[in-house]
Amino acid sequence: MSGKLYVVGLGPGEARFLTPEAGAALEAAEALYGYVPYLARVPERAGQQRFASDNREELARAGAALSHAAGGSRVAMVSGGDPGVFAMAAAVIEAIEAGPAEWRALEVEIVPGITAMLAVAARTGAPLGHDFCAISLSDNLKPFEVVERRLRLAAQAGFAMAFYNPVSKARPWQLDRAFEVLREELPGSVPVIFGRAVGRADERLRVLALTHARGHMADMATCIIVGSVETRLVERPGLPSLVYTPRSAGPR
Amino acid sequence: MSGKLYVVGLGPGEARFLTPEAGAALEAAEALYGYVPYLARVPERAGQQRFASDNREELARAGAALSHAAGGSRVAMVSGGDPGVFAMAAAVIEAIEAGPAEWRALEVEIVPGITAMLAVAARTGAPLGHDFCAISLSDNLKPFEVVERRLRLAAQAGFAMAFYNPVSKARPWQLDRAFEVLREELPGSVPVIFGRAVGRADERLRVLALTHARGHMADMATCIIVGSVETRLVERPGLPSLVYTPRSAGPR
Numbered sequence: 001m002s003g004k005l006y007v008v009g010l011g012p013g014e015a016r017f018l019t020p021e022a023g024a025a026l027e028a029a030e031a032l033y034g035y036v037p038y039l040a041r042v043p044e045r046a047g048q049q050r051f052a053s054d055n056r057e058e059l060a061r062a063g064a065a066l067s068h069a070a071g072g073s074r075v076a077m078v079s080g081g082d083p084g085v086f087a088m089a090a091a092v093i094e095a096i097e098a099g100p101a102e103w104r105a106l107e108v109e110i111v112p113g114i115t116a117m118l119a120v121a122a123r124t125g126a127p128l129g130h131d132f133c134a135i136s137l138s139d140n141l142k143p144f145e146v147v148e149r150r151l152r153l154a155a156q157a158g159f160a161m162a163f164y165n166p167v168s169k170a171r172p173w174q175l176d177r178a179f180e181v182l183r184e185e186l187p188g189s190v191p192v193i194f195g196r197a198v199g200r201a202d203e204r205l206r207v208l209a210l211t212h213a214r215g216h217m218a219d220m221a222t223c224i225i226v227g228s229v230e231t232r233l234v235e236r237p238g239l240p241s242l243v244y245t246p247r248s249a250g251p252r
Numbered sequence: 253m254s255g256k257l258y259v260v261g262l263g264p265g266e267a268r269f270l271t272p273e274a275g276a277a278l279e280a281a282e283a284l285y286g287y288v289p290y291l292a293r294v295p296e297r298a299g300q301q302r303f304a305s306d307n308r309e310e311l312a313r314a315g316a317a318l319s320h321a322a323g324g325s326r327v328a329m330v331s332g333g334d335p336g337v338f339a340m341a342a343a344v345i346e347a348i349e350a351g352p353a354e355w356r357a358l359e360v361e362i363v364p365g366i367t368a369m370l371a372v373a374a375r376t377g378a379p380l381g382h383d384f385c386a387i388s389l390s391d392n393l394k395p396f397e398v399v400e401r402r403l404r405l406a407a408q409a410g411f412a413m414a415f416y417n418p419v420s421k422a423r424p425w426q427l428d429r430a431f432e433v434l435r436e437e438l439p440g441s442v443p444v445i446f447g448r449a450v451g452r453a454d455e456r457l458r459v460l461a462l463t464h465a466r467g468h469m470a471d472m473a474t475c476i477i478v479g480s481v482e483t484r485l486v487e488r489p490g491l492p493s494l495v496y497t498p499r500s501a502g503p504r
Contacts, residue, residue, distance in 0.1 A: 019263070019366065025388075058499075084373040086499075090381025093496040097486045104488040109469040110374040112366050114271065114334075121336040124263075129342025131386035135409055137354035139499035148407045150383060157405035159385055190358070236356040239488060244345040246392035247273045247310075248337075 003069035005106055006076040007083045008090055009113020010041055013199035017119070022111045029076035033065040034088075035192050039076045052245050058088065062095035067105045080113035086136050086164040116223035117162035120195030123205055125234070125242035127193060127225045132245075137174050138165040142176040144174060148181050157187035160231060163224040167215060175224075176215035182226060183210060191233060191243050194218055207233070207243055255321035257358055258328040259335045261365020262293055265451030269371070281328035285317040286340075290330045308347035310340065314347035325488045334367035336389050338416040353473060366367045366473035372447030375457055376492035377486070379445060379477045381461050384497075389426050396426060397468040399435050407495055409438035412483060412497050414448035415476040419467060427476075434478060435462060443495050445477040446470055459485070459495055 006025040011017030013160050026032070028041055031049040033039075038232065039052045053061045053070075062077065064139040069075040083089040096103045121128045135149055154161050166175045182190075188211030196204040197220065205249050210226065218224060258277040263269030278284070278294055283301040285291075291304045303320075305313045311501065314329065321350040331347045333342040341362050348441040373380045385406050389399055406413050418427045434442075440463030448471065458469065470476060485493040 011271070015274070017271050017364075021268035024268070042448070056369065067287055082370050082374075084378045084380050086381075089374070089378035090496050091501050092304050093381075093486055094498055096287050096407070096494065101391060104486070105491070107491070109495070110378070112269075112370040112374040114364050114366065115370065118334050118364040122334075122341070122364040125340035125345050125384050126336045126362070129338075129345075129384075131385065131387045133406070133409075135379075135383045146410070153409035154385070154411075155384075157402045157409075159402070159406075174256065186350060186494045199262050208424050234345055234356070238357070239359070242348065244342050246346055247342050 002169050003067040003072045003106055005008065005065060005072045005088050005092065006111060006136065007084045007108070008076050008078050008111045008242065010038060010080055012081055012116055012119040013197065016063045017114050017199055019113065022113060025109065025111050026078070028074055030073045031068055032078055032149070033061055033075065034078035038080050042078060046241055052081055055082060057131065058091035059095055062088065062092045062101065066092070066095055066099060069106055070102050072157040079113070079195040082113045083110055084112065085115040085134065088147070113177055116164065116195070117225060119198045120193060120223045120225055123198055124193050124207060126136065126162055127191070127227055128162065129245040130228070130247055132161065133159045134162045134164060136164045138171065139174060148172070149179045151167065151178055152185055155182055158228050158230070160228045161226045163226070166218045166222055166224050168220055173215070175218055179213045179215070186210060187229060191227040193243060194222055195225070196222045198223070207241065212233055217246050254347065255358055256323045257317060257321040257344065258361050258363060259341050259360070260330050260363045262290060262330055262333040264331055264333055264368055264371040265367040265449065268309055269366045269451055271365065272417050277328055277361065277363050279328070282325045283320055283327045284329065286330035287311055290332050294330060304371045310343035310457055311347055312395065313455050314340065314344045314346045315351065318344070318347055318351060318358065321358055322354050331365070334365045335362055336364065337367040337386065362441055363388060367379045368416065368447070369451065369477060372452045372475045372477055374447060375447065376459060378496040379443070379479055379483055380412055380414065381497040382480070382482070382499055383418070385411045386414045389430055391424065391426060396429070399426070399430065403414055403430055404437055405431045407434055410480050410482070413478045415478070418470045418476050421471055425434065427470055431462065431467070433464045438462060439481060442481060443479040443483050445495060446474055447477070448474045450475070474497065
């Protein structure tokens with residue numbers, strides 16, 4: 001029997017975001033691989049093996065899962081959110097490209113999920129309601145000058161922006177620098193959303209103006225959305241304001 | 253009893269993409285509103301009213317659903333893909349902003365879904381595996397010069413790109429013009445993916461180089477992904493090539 005690797009998006013947190021397609025892939029798999037907290041979200045099942053690994057070991061984890069599948073098993077790599085957005089799908093394909101020929105013969109099925117920025121957007125209104133971009137602020141794999149240049153061009157283009165990987169212990173200053181760069185390009189009144197652990201019990205949302213946005217307001221579980229100059233708030237008595245970018249959003 | 257409006261993302265097609273949260277919202281609703289083909293995806297239920305409308309009537313549809321909910325009912329506006337990405341969430345909030353004060357008192361719950369670009373990306377590899385943007389090519393609500401400017405800045409920033417609303421009967425030339433603009437900014441070898449009706453029985457995928465990309469290859473049901481200069485193909489014997497953007501993707 002030939003093996004198969006699923007790369008499965010769990011969505012942002014609780015089971016109410018897990019698609020039936022993702023559930024079926026987890027059910028079909030004889031073994032699960034993944035970063036510890038993502039694996040912990042999948043209920044244990046008798047006879048299904050589990051291989052948890054640390055956050056910074058994507059390529060090694062991908063290789064282990066591919067080797068396992070190449071032995072003839074159905075294996076699932078679990079990923080938070082959507083596996084194709086700053087998650088495991090690219091790492092798996094990088095590993096296939098660099099790995100033994102037999103990995104290219106494996107069936108690979110990538111199962112999409114709700115990515116963090118869509119969950120944060122839905123909880124606050126429609127801040128990504130017009131043209132937008134998604135940027136990883138991590139400079140583990142690219143120089144931060146590239147991030148700065150992208151931020152400036154994105155602001156000039158009039159995109160709303162979602163930031164993934166905004167901070168970590170090893171990257172304490174990058175988010176503050178990103179806000180500084182954007183304050184040079186955009187009015188200070190542009191809304192910024194900090195969405196922490198959205199879709200989970202400890203969810204926390206905060207909306208404030210770019211002028212007041214600071215790096216310490218985020219942690220590793222935070223996805224940040226920065227509006228465009230067109231993004232605005234609709235105030236509601238007794239309810240949180242809705243943040244949205246109109247469908248007609250034009251140039252700055 | 254006070255009313256409530258759900259804005260529900262159905263995902264890209266079949267029920268296997270519908271999250272349990274979206275299913276629960278459709279179950280709770282006493283009335284459904286939506287564009288004809290999206291409503292047709294939701295099984296009929298005794299006692300649940302249905303109000304189907306044409307594609308170009310987003311604001312009128314939003315107003316009708318808000319009025320209905322303001323009468324004290326639980327109403328769901330259904331949307332293909334994710335309601336926050338070039339879909340109904342922004343139209344609903346625009347209507348709230350412009351509408352009577354009582355609409356601001358309504359509970360509004362936006363339920364995210366798998367948006368088209370994530371489904372297309374998953375079917376082909378990980379073309380959105382690094383920084384990317386999403387652009388509507390429609391010039392119904394913004395001049396096409398804005399689109400052209402965004403395309404150039406996005407290419408200069410090194411973003412992969414997803415195009416929504418690439419063509420329609422009223423917009424026959426815009427997609428060809430978009431490819432022309434990108435050929436001035438990017439190498440002709442950059443991969444372009446046409447994903448039509450992804451997640452449905454009549455799904456069709458096509459991957460070719462930017463040099464060869466033409467407007468007639470898309471229709472209204474197509475989502476297009478244009479890679480960055482870093483995006484590449486991993487060839488596989490007897491299987492479709494995997495298209496992916498490495499996690500380390502730097503500047504052009």
